[in-house]
Amino acid sequence: MHIGHYISGVAHTGLISWVLLGGVFDSDPPPMEVVDIAMISSAEFDALTQSQIAPETSTEIALPQPPEETEPAPEVVAPEDAVVPQPEPIEPIEAEPEVAPDVAEIADPTPPEPEVAPEPMPQLPTPETDTAVIIPDAPVEPVPAPVERVAPEPVAQPDPDTTIADALQEATKPDEAGEAAEEVREDTAPEAASTEIATEPKQEEVASAAPTRSLRPRIRPNAVAEPQPTPAEDAIAAALAEAAAPTESTSSAPAGPPLTRGEKDGLRVSVQQCWVVDVGSRAADVTVVVGLSLDQNGKVQGDIRMLSYEGGDEAAAKTAFAAARRAVLRCQKNGYDLPAEKYDHWRDVEITFNPEKMRSR
Amino acid sequence: MRLFATLVIGILTVGQFAHPVSAQGTPLRIEITDGVIEPMPYAVPDFVAETQGSNQVSKDISRVIAADLNGTGLFREIPAKAHISSITNFGSPVQFADWKAVNAQALITGGVSVSDNQLEVKFRVYDVFAGTELGNGLRFKGTTDGWRRMAHKVADAVYARITGEGGYFDSRVVYVAETGPKNDRKKRLAVMDYDGANLQYLTDSSSIVLAPRFSPTGDRVLYTSYETGFPQVFVLDVGSVRRKVLSNESGTMSFAPRFSPDGKSVVMSVTEGGNTDLYKMDIASGKRQRLTSTPSIETAPSYSPDGSKIVFESDRSGTQQLYVMSAGGGEATRISFGKGRYGTPVWSPRGDLIAFTKQNKGRFHIGVMRTDGSEERLLTASFLDEGPTWSPNGRVIMFTRETRGAGGAASLYSVDVSGRNLKPVKINGGGSDPAWSPLQ
Structure with a gap:
């Protein structure tokens, strides 16, 4: 019992110490990559950019000769509009906002919603313009590097102990007689042909097409440093992730048996009886996919979203989506009739409205 | 020990709360292909x-x-x-x-x-x-x-x-107002709101008038008149009701005129020496350009909305069929191949369809087809339906329907491009040859 208390005390003390003082034992921060940027004078800069300055162009352009006068074209209509009384042109607000006092003058009848102050957007640094890069004067075409080839005839490989050298020589052998004094030499031989074909040149030998020089880069914008989690937060986050991980892996699949074909058909029939298709419109060429969420009573909760469309332009897609949304909302009544025990399977629904068959009616 | 246990319990509790948030299963997916067609x-x-x-x-x-x-x-x-x-x-x-x-x-x-x-x-x-x-x-x-x-x-x-599409209610229709019995019918040009209101006559009934067509701006009307004894194309200012002859070549007959989309020229049929071909006339200069040159009868030309092509009817194949050619003339491509005869083609303002009159087995139809002749659909059928014209948004077709017999009368009808909503247009008396104006 006492031993357990001791162990517990030591473990707690260690844990608390690690949480509070863990940073002390951290190693030095990782090394930072440093890039040297050479400072150049304006004269050098001009010299670098000289090739990019467009040549001067002449601004003197010969004016076209005025056309010769011809007889005036016969008039088609001339008299004034006196016989037919026409209504005064009305002023569409959207088309002529300066004439008609506009939509804004029509007060919104809907009660004002409580204004939610939008969160201030983080001020991102203004991106600098792209830094120009001086292209090398002549494109560097990669030159195939010499590769080792298999010799047309087999060459006897030198002894593994033989040193590779330009000249062939034999190693000195001990004079059995011991009389002649001779300089000690090792076995050498020229390099033999390779035993396999190298199909690609060595990487370091490829001629680079990258520019060898560039304009001086602009000053880097002030980056917003991401807050580094403290060791204590790290520990808690790791613990939370560990606790959540096994649960997440098992919960991605909804529980219970899936919906039967009949149950799916029931939902489909419920919606389609409210789907009104205008077969003469361009919207009838659009297949639209909408996404929605249902509450446990089978009623739509939240917004119905257009996930995708195909077969028409954006205006036609909007009309097709509006018809699909009306169909879902109109026919829900008190909620779509779906099995409550399978709620996980129909909480989120994607419905494809495909009018192709309708067009042939 | 208690602290440690509390920490562990807390972590596990948070983990449990995190479960519903992270559990996003595959959504239920269904496809709907049957809807309803109703107002x-x-x-x-x-x-x-x-x-x-x-x-x-x-x-x-x-x-x-x-x-x-x-x-x-x-x-x-x-x-x-x-x-x-x-x-x-x-x-x-x-x-x-x-x-x-x-x-x-x-x-x-x-x-x-x-x-x-x-x-x-x-x-x-x-x-x-x-x-x-x-x-x-x-x-x-x-x-x-x-x-x-x-x-x-x-x-x-x-x-x-x-x-999501433009309307057509603030538009007008010019047509040939008809009164009297079939053997002594008086015809004059009339213009009205699309719904029949604000009727106004543009000509008197002293001479026969045919086939009025609005300009792209709606301020002028082209039409064919027999007031000189043979058909000539006139242009009339709707506001002042003043008119002038557009084509005055001696010994020729001109008819079936239609404005180009820019309103600067007119394409029409001209009969010269017993042969009828299509011509384009510049309104300002009066210069004519011949577009077809065949021994057959080419008539009822209509521009595509972008002005690059012309659809027309011709009997060059032996029967009356529809052809499409470049607006500058040249080789024409036949686009109608169904049974019967096709005529009076009109290009839709949307540019995707061509409306036409079809005669087959003693019945007349108003129909539409794609500009390449595919997907032909007949929208009406009667003793005599002819002369379609498109609403400014390309959604509705107005045409002439004439009833059978000596007491038969011509009247205006409209039908949705889907073939639904066929109904008569309220006009004062009889009417034929309607032409819809652009949206005002």
């Missing part, structure tokens, strides 16, 4: 009269808007007696639940004020079931005698917001 129910309560003396005009405007929308066949008005909510103040919030209860999918509210001779109309459109407004409120100003046109403007805006 959309909507409500348009009488616009609120905001000034003294605007009661009647506010009601009239509401009725014209309803008539425009109902006439499309795409909308069905919910009668006022079925409303359980009323609009007494244009600025008041809308009680969507009340309009849902009567199954109104769209709601149109408006206000009208009159000051001296000035009329002001404002309106809003709501998607009732989504509980949102479609677009922003809009206001029109004008004179009181232009109230019908303002109502048409409002209806056009409502139509565009709900369907």
Whole structure:
């Protein structure tokens, strides 16, 4: 019992110490990559950019000769509009906002919603313009590097102990007689042909097409440093992730048996009886996919979203989506009739409205 | 020990709470391919009269808007007696639940004020079931005698917001008004609002007139007249009702004219030496350019909306068929291959369809096909249907229908491009050869 208390005390003390003082034992921060940027004078800069300055162009352009006068074209209509009384042109607000006092003058009848102050957007640094890069004067075409080839005839490989050298020589052998004094030499031989074909040149030998020089880069914008989690937060986050991980892996699949074909058909029939298709419109060429969420009573909760469309332009897609949304909302009544025990399977629904068959009616 | 246990329990508890948030299973996916084709129910309560003396005009405007929308066949008005909510103040919030209860999918509210001779109309459109407004409120100003046109403007805006396509209510139709028995029929040009209102005659009945066509700006009309004894093309200014002959070549007959999309030239048929070909005439200079040169009869030309092509009818193959060629002339491609004879082709303002008259087995039809001749669909069938013209938005076709027998009369009909909503156009007496104006 006492031993357990001791162990517990030591473990707690260690844990608390690690949480509070863990940073002390951290190693030095990782090394930072440093890039040297050479400072150049304006004269050098001009010299670098000289090739990019467009040549001067002449601004003197010969004016076209005025056309010769011809007889005036016969008039088609001339008299004034006196016989037919026409209504005064009305002023569409959207088309002529300066004439008609506009939509804004029509007060919104809907009660004002409580204004939610939008969160201030983080001020991102203004991106600098792209830094120009001086292209090398002549494109560097990669030159195939010499590769080792298999010799047309087999060459006897030198002894593994033989040193590779330009000249062939034999190693000195001990004079059995011991009389002649001779300089000690090792076995050498020229390099033999390779035993396999190298199909690609060595990487370091490829001629680079990258520019060898560039304009001086602009000053880097002030980056917003991401807050580094403290060791204590790290520990808690790791613990939370560990606790959540096994649960997440098992919960991605909804529980219970899936919906039967009949149950799916029931939902489909419920919606389609409210789907009104205008077969003469361009919207009838659009297949639209909408996404929605249902509450446990089978009623739509939240917004119905257009996930995708195909077969028409954006205006036609909007009309097709509006018809699909009306169909879902109109026919829900008190909620779509779906099995409550399978709620996980129909909480989120994607419905494809495909009018192709309708067009042939 | 307690601290450690608390920490562990806390971590596990947080983990449990995190479960519903992270559990996003695969959504249920279904596909719907069958819907219903029916008019959309909507409500348009009488616009609120905001000034003294605007009661009647506010009601009239509401009725014209309803008539425009109902006439499309795409909308069905919910009668006022079925409303359980009323609009007494244009600025008041809308009680969507009340309009849902009567199954109104769209709601149109408006206000009208009159000051001296000035009329002001404002309106809003709501998607009732989504509980949102479609677009922003809009206001029109004008004179009181232009109230019908303002109502048409409002209806056009409502139509565009709900369907996503332009309307056609603020437009006019020129046609040949016919009176008298078949063997002594008097014909004269007349122009009216698309719904038959504001009828005005442009010519007298002293000579036969045919095939009027509006200019792209709607201020001029081309037509064929026999006032010189043989057919000649005239151009008439709608405002002043003044006219002049456009083609005055001696010994020639010209007919079936139609403006180019830029309004600067006219394409027409000219019969010269017993042969009929298509010509293009520059209106300003009067210069003619021959577009076809065959021994057959080429007539009824119609430009594509971009002005790059012309569709026309020709009997060069032995029977009357439709052909498409470049606007500058040249080789023509036959596009009609069905049984029967095809004529009077008209290119849709949308550019995607060509309307035509078809005669087969003693019956006449109005039909549409793709510009390459595919997907031919016949929209009508009767003893005599002919001369289609497109609404400015390419959604409706108006044409002439003539009844059988000695007492038969010509009248105007319209039909939706889907083949639905076939109905007569209200005109005073008989009429034929309608031509729709662009949107004003």
